[in-house]
Amino acid sequence: MKTNLYLNNETLVAGITLRDASELECNNMALHAAANSNNVLKNLEKLARSVQCSLDDFVCANQTHSANFHRVTLADKGRGATQLDTAIKDTDALYTYEPNILLCSFTADCVPVTFYNEKAGLIGVIHSGWQGTVKEITLKLFTHLIQTENCQPQNFTIHIGTALSQQKFEVDEDVYVKFKALGYAEDFMYFNEETSKYHIDNRRTVKKQCELAGIPSDCITIDPTCTFLNEDGFSYRQNKKAGRHLSFIMRKG
Template sequence: MKTNMYLNNEKFIAGITMKDETEHEDNNMALHVCETPKNVIENRKKLASFLDCDLDTFVCANQTHSSNFHRVTLNDKGRGAERMNTAIADTDALYTYEPNLLLSSFTADCVPVIFHSEVNGLIGVIHSGWQGTVKEITLKLFEHLKQVEHCNPSDLHVHIGAALSQEKFEVDEDVYVKFKHLGYTDDFIYYNDQTHKYHIDNQQTVKKQCELAGIPSDQITIDPTCTYLHPDGFSYRQDKLSGRHLSYIMKKSD
């Protein structure tokens, strides 16, 4: 199972699956973009086996580039694991305190955010494509965790997963203006005079949102793998029919 592992200790396991030509549909993990659901379910079963859990521990959302998030409970166990119609609707971030639930997020260029707290055992995943970043889904979720869940941001560790690099994330003025309006993105944008395109670093923008929420910079890591340039990356920009990576985190039982 080809995966970039970000964390594996006695308490947590986290990472992102990568494209693998030896697996069904190149190791595509998403039911919403697949040739046949059976292939994706086989890939997920292999991932479950690799992570020493069962497919029914997966919790998946129907992602819509929203800023909506959901606190996962044991009642959500297995949602979206084998069928799209059981996934958590209209949601782009999941968090839980429960052990033995594999929180899942699907991306092909978008920024996946995986986080955990060593102090209270909180875990979560966020899907932040450029629309989610502009809607500040990461910042909104962390503000919610501070205010509603009374979580101390200095206890959080964040892994920003493989995504489209700044070199390959070129946009027109309409998207540039949306990022510019955030007020803290100037350092993460450059203009290409030849192509008349703006290039935005979505990973660094998301990192800034984590820092604005109070998470210490040295507790945030960024996977430098570009989903467009790296052979193990699924890229929607490069191939509209591309599969999806699955970013995951699970809290192990005590």
């Protein structure tokens, strides 16, 4: 099973699963994108073993390209792990203070964000497709964590994962106008006169949203890998039946 681990130490494990032709459904991790749900469950169980937890420790959301976030408690353990109808409804970001909970986010071109704040004992994941970025889910969540949860912005470590590159994220004017209306994304877009398409760097826009919330730039890393161009990537834009990556983070108890 191909997995890119961002960290795995005494207190934290975090990473993203990758497309792997040698695995069932090419290592698809999402029940909602499964050809056969039993195959996906086997992949999820394999991941659970690799990070030394069980599927009952997973928490998944029913992602809807919203700007909604949810504070995960012990009562949420196992939600969405084996059944879609138990997932946290209409939510695209999760955070928790609880140990031994694996927070999950599914992507196939959209921007996955994993983060932690060791001093606060906080971890989280964000799913930010272009709609979530336009709705400013990342900015809203980190503003909440800083202002309401009283986290210190300089204590966050944020990783923006593999996603559709600016080269491959080409859109029409309607999407460009939405990004332009943000007022801070102009540097992350260009117009291709040959195709009459706009190209947007969603990852750098998400990074900017972290910075606007007050998080120092040097606390943020970006994986430049393109899900469309890389053989390890699942790309919905390339294949509407693509599987999904699973971005995850857990604080060890």
